[in-house]
Structures are given as C-alpha cells and as structure tokens.
Amino acid sequence: MTELLRIEDLHVEVEGKEILKGINLKINEGEIHALMGPNGVGKTSLGYVIAGHPKYKVTKGNLFFKEKNILELRPDERAKLGLFLAFQHPVEIQGVSLNHFLYTINKKISNKGLNFLEFRRSLLERANLIGITQEFLNRQLNVGFSGGEKKRAEVLQLLTVNPKLAVLDEVDSGTDIDSLKTLTAAITEVNKNGTGILLVTHYDRILQYLKPHYIHVLIDGRIEKTGSSELARELESKGYNWLKQEVYAQ
Amino acid sequence: MMEQLSIREDYKTKYGFNEDVQTIFSTNKGINEEVINKISSRKKESQWLKEFRLKALKAFFSKSMPQWGADLNRINFDDIIYYLDPLSKKSASNWKDVPEKIKNTFERLGIPEAERKFLSGVGAQFDSEMAYHKIREDLEKQGVIFVDPDMGLSKYKNIFRKWFGKIVPILDNKFAALNSAFFSGGSFIYVPPNIKVALPLQAYFRINSESVGQFERTLIIVDKNAELTYIEGCTAPSYSKDSLHSAVVELVALEGAKLRYITLQNWSDNVYNLVTKRAFAYKNARVEWIDANLGAKVTMKYPSVYMMEPGASADILSIAYAGKNQHQDTGGKAVHYAPNTTSRIISKSVSKDGGRGSYRGLVEVRKGCTGVKSTVRCDALLLDELSRSDTYPTMKIEEEDATISHEAYVGKIGEEQLFYLMSKGLTEQEAMAMIVLGFVSEFTKTLPMEYAIEFNKLIELNMEGAVG
Numbered sequence: 001m002t003e004l005l006r007i008e009d010l011h012v013e014v015e016g017k018e019i020l021k022g023i024n025l026k027i028n029e030g031e032i033h034a035l036m037g038p039n040g041v042g043k044t045s046l047g048y049v050i051a052g053h054p055k056y057k058v059t060k061g062n063l064f065f066k067e068k069n070i071l072e073l074r075p076d077e078r079a080k081l082g083l084f085l086a087f088q089h090p091v092e093i094q095g096v097s098l099n100h101f102l103y104t105i106n107k108k109i110s111n112k113g114l115n116f117l118e119f120r121r122s123l124l125e126r127a128n129l130i131g132i133t134q135e136f137l138n139r140q141l142n143v144g145f146s147g148g149e150k151k152r153a154e155v156l157q158l159l160t161v162n163p164k165l166a167v168l169d170e171v172d173s174g175t176d177i178d179s180l181k182t183l184t185a186a187i188t189e190v191n192k193n194g195t196g197i198l199l200v201t202h203y204d205r206i207l208q209y210l211k212p213h214y215i216h217v218l219i220d221g222r223i224e225k226t227g228s229s230e231l232a233r234e235l236e237s238k239g240y241n242w243l244k245q246e247v248y249a250q
Numbered sequence: 251m252m253e254q255l256s257i258r259e260d261y262k263t264k265y266g267f268n269e270d271v272q273t274i275f276s277t278n279k280g281i282n283e284e285v286i287n288k289i290s291s292r293k294k295e296s297q298w299l300k301e302f303r304l305k306a307l308k309a310f311f312s313k314s315m316p317q318w319g320a321d322l323n324r325i326n327f328d329d330i331i332y333y334l335d336p337l338s339k340k341s342a343s344n345w346k347d348v349p350e351k352i353k354n355t356f357e358r359l360g361i362p363e364a365e366r367k368f369l370s371g372v373g374a375q376f377d378s379e380m381a382y383h384k385i386r387e388d389l390e391k392q393g394v395i396f397v398d399p400d401m402g403l404s405k406y407k408n409i410f411r412k413w414f415g416k417i418v419p420i421l422d423n424k425f426a427a428l429n430s431a432f433f434s435g436g437s438f439i440y441v442p443p444n445i446k447v448a449l450p451l452q453a454y455f456r457i458n459s460e461s462v463g464q465f466e467r468t469l470i471i472v473d474k475n476a477e478l479t480y481i482e483g484c485t486a487p488s489y490s491k492d493s494l495h496s497a498v499v500e501l502v503a504l505e506g507a508k509l510r511y512i513t514l515q516n517w518s519d520n521v522y523n524l525v526t527k528r529a530f531a532y533k534n535a536r537v538e539w540i541d542a543n544l545g546a547k548v549t550m551k552y553p554s555v556y557m558m559e560p561g562a563s564a565d566i567l568s569i570a571y572a573g574k575n576q577h578q579d580t581g582g583k584a585v586h587y588a589p590n591t592t593s594r595i596i597s598k599s600v601s602k603d604g605g606r607g608s609y610r611g612l613v614e615v616r617k618g619c620t621g622v623k624s625t626v627r628c629d630a631l632l633l634d635e636l637s638r639s640d641t642y643p644t645m646k647i648e649e650e651d652a653t654i655s656h657e658a659y660v661g662k663i664g665e666e667q668l669f670y671l672m673s674k675g676l677t678e679q680e681a682m683a684m685i686v687l688g689f690v691s692e693f694t695k696t697l698p699m700e701y702a703i704e705f706n707k708l709i710e711l712n713m714e715g716a717v718g
Contacts, residue, residue: 051673054665080675087670090670091664091670093667095687095688096685
C-alpha cells in the first residue's frame, strides 16, 4: 500500500490557542478514513492544516504527503501535489462562474491541456452524475448557493481535479437523502481509482453509503479512539459523551 | 521593489516601447499664441478655427486649476511640446503608405490585425497626427463618415461646425480650453439616419515622443435611429518625465439613435490623463459610456450624458484600477433635462499597492422633469491596507417626482477568499486576479469578446507582482 498522508504528533495553534494537541494519522492509497467527533473539537481545523491555511500555526510535529514534508508548502503547492479540500463552508466569489472556476482549477492541477470546449463536454458528463445542470454551471461560484448546492459544487471540483487525497469536510450536512446517495456514489467512484479519502463528519448517516476502513474520533484536539465501522454505530447509540467520559475517566 | 520593476518591465515590452521616429514638424516647448500660429499655418486652417484656438488659449489662462480631484500641481505647462507631427503625409488609407516605424508600432499593438478581423474601420494616431484612417467601403457608400477632425472641418463643414464645441464649450473647464486651443487628431464620425453599423469603429491613440502632449478631439454624430459602437484604446512609452493627454470627446445621439462608446485606457504610469467627455441624447436616444482606466499617473474623467428630450437614456459604466503612485479620479454624470429619462451609473474601482481610486459623480434632475429614474452604484475593492478609495457623489434633484437610488460598497479581499482559491490550486496572485476579474465582470461582459480577453490580460498583467 502506498502511503499518502502521514501526520506525526501534530500540534496546532490558532490565534494563540492550541486546538490540535498531538495528532497521529496515516492514510494509504485507496483508503477511506472517517474523522468524527462532536462540534468544536478541531475536525475542520485539521482539514485546514492539511491544506495549509496560513492562520493555523503548527507548533510541533510533522505533516508528510507521499513521504515529503509539506509543512512549508503554500496551499496551491499542496493542491498541485494532489491534495484536495472540500470546504464545509465554501466561500462566495462574485462574478466568477462555476464553469470558469472548474476550467481554471483543472488547468492548474491536472494540466491535461484540454481546450475549453473539450473540457466543457467532459465536465457536463461529470456534472450530470451528481445532478448538476448546465445552468447551474453558469452561476457565480457559491454565490447564493443553498447548503446542498454548495456540497454538490465541492464534489464536482473533486471529480474534476481527481486528487490523490481528498479531505471532505461535512459533505453530508445540508443534503437530502437523494443527494447524499448520488454524492457518495461519486465519491466511491473516485476512491475506487485510488484516491484516499478523509471524511470529516458529525453524524454516521453518510457512513451507511460510504464504508470507511477506519473511524477516528477526535475529542478536544486529540484522536481518542480509532476503530472499524462498528465504532460509528456504537457512537450513534451511546453518543459522544460516552467516549468523553471514558477519556476523562482514564 | 523588484515586483514593481517587473510590472513596468512587462508594460515596457508589450506597450511601453518607443520607436526612434523622425520628427517632420514640431513646435517648441512652451504654451503661447505663437504655438497656435504655427499649428494653424502648418494645418492651413481657416481664420475661424485659428480664432477659436486663440480664444480657447485665453480661456485656458483665465480659468483656474480645479481645486478638487487629483493633485495636478506638478504639471509644468511650459515643459510640454503641444504639437509634434511625425508624418509628411497624414491619414493614409493603406497601411503600406504609413511610415515603416510607425506602422511597426501599430503592428506590435495588434491594430491592423484587429481591423482585418472584427472592425468596421480604424483610425491610428501617432503623437499629434493621425497616421492612418480607413473605413470599410460598404459603410462609406452608405454615407458613414469616419475621418480626422481636420478633414471633418474642411470636407463636412456644415455638420461639423453645427456641433463642434457645442457639447463641450471652450469655457467648460481649464482642460477643455487647453484641448480647444491645441487640438489635433482624433475622430469625426457621422452615421446617417437608420444606418446600423454592425462592427465597431476603433481609434487608437499612441504617444511616442517624450514631453509631447496629446490633445485629440473627437466628435461623433449618430443621426436618427442609427447605431454605432466606437472603441478607443491608448498606450505610451514609459518615460521618467511626465506626459500630458487631454482630450475632448463630444457625442450627439439624435432621436432614436444608439451610441456605445468604449474606452480601454492603458497609458504608461507617467501620463496625466485629463479628459472631458460629454454626450447629448435626444428623444428616445441611448448613450452608453463604457470607460476603463487602467494606466496613467493621474486620471480625471467623468463621462457625462445630458438627456435633452423625453425618453432619452444613459448608461455609464466606469472601471478604474489604481496601482502604486496612481490616482484614478473617475465616475460619471447623468443630467436629466427632460421628463421620462433614465440613467444608470455603475462605478467599480480596484486599488492596490497604495493606489487611490475615487468615484466622483453627479445626478441632476431639473424641475419639471417628471418620471425620471436614476440608479447609481459604486463598488470599491481594496487589495491591501495601503490603498484607498473615496466616493464623492453629488445629487441635485429639483423635481420631487424622481426615482433615485444610490448604493456604495467598499470591500477587501479576505484571507478566507484567498485561502479557498489557493487550496484549489491557484497561486496567491492568480487568486487575487480571479477575484478582481470577478469584481469587474459586469464591465467585461459588455465588451466585444476580443476586447474582453485583452482587458482580462491587462488586469492579470497589473496583478503581477501584486503580492510578495
């Protein structure tokens, strides 16, 4: 198995406050990892750190992507190596169509040299898979998108750039059951081709459609438990408090 | 500092080069009646025109400098050459007859190619005179006139003199007076009734020599129910000494006419660009100013539409990009002199590296002009903490029955926007360019495709070195 991501004893501060307190995590090619945990424990922060958000200061530890330490790389350099982050809250960019944006990132990342018309044809096929219409592609990037539309647009980016590793931050929130099915089907396809997935989620609903190889539970800046999909079910029935109590009892 | 240099270097190779062209005739530096006498006799002008120029010079001396807007104190009117003619024969109608080096300049700027591909006609000015002027034969046969002002005055005297100096009178402001005194080159266009010119006419203004002032004059008359799109572009070499460009543009849209006037201003950053642009729109006529200001050291320009009769409408779209040491003081004026007239002014300014973008605008509604609608929106985008944006909107509304709206918005590029785009694979510079292009997309959409592409490239060029 080829190793994609290796996180070693990662400590991270934001605005002087430590939010990640020694994360260890390894993701290989083709694996799906789910990162679960209650709100505000640092799940989204971990995604930002992997992608290289400048506000998040790594105070200790290492971050390897394909055996290369990427801590010093800018976000765009990391993206070009094959890292992708689907945002929980994508940012609105006025006056830039989704279409044009996808064409641009495709050019930056995959560099296949498709002209706009060729690209658009292949894009429409992918878009149809997840219920995105031509009209939707002409809309301004994330501007006035509903929660579900935002998630679909992020997943369409994932399909477009076909990364080596994708961090998907709550692609399930705000989506109805039908959208969830189509989105997870698309993610499964990407995963089959070898893309490693780190799925950040609050609920186990998505795990009915996307089977993770590992589940990690993040509590208070640390991964306190790692297990198989069984763990998700246990969490669902007992709640995170059960795990918290277990942690604090130790 | 290095980044700044690279922008200049880039501008220099693409636009800021200069050709060592032989001067055929030039006046000495300095501003006085003698210069006018020389220009007038060189051009073999009528006594009427010479007197017009002399009167304008008096008006120039009598008027004070504007006490508002950009800092103009460093302009030394005695250190400027007011007329420089690089041509022994002007306004050639075949590129073959344009002197080699001048032709090379315009070829490097892509003008003959654009003419072949998508224009109805082209005028190309080099310093003080038009080197080339040509309109497609089919349009000429339909009676469309596209010549330089000298030719306009000699060959089409009646229609020329009917409007010349009437839209922008000599006494309008100090720089209108300056232009009226020394004007040379520019365009005179007349479109006969009901003729719809499908492809745009273009004029290109090129300053080549150091210390030369360029004072072209444009007069466009679109007759009843006729239509025209006109595009002007301009560039200059980057000199350490300041240059002055002061144009006057007068537009007339008669009943039912449609006129769209597009400017892509890309002067080098040593040019003072002080321009008066005004249109009269008659019954049900529509005038659109689409005005983009990227270059220049200082720009002061407020394209105006006077709606003279009912049903007239105005659309003014002003874009300004202010970089280091640049002040773009731009905007628009909508003057409602008749009932049931409509106007819209949209201004978008982008400032970076300490540049300053100012919106200055006027909406005026005269008493008794009922049923007037006017919308003003000015948006500013600041790319860093050093840069500045101000708005100076003026409303003179004398009629209660008018619907007026004004919105202003100042935004900054946020860290979250940059991170979002960078995490998807764009460099910081590319991300900023994408945000800026998105911000001005309302403007870009109005341009013919070829110009939209060119404009986007210009913005990207300006974004280079925006971040360290």
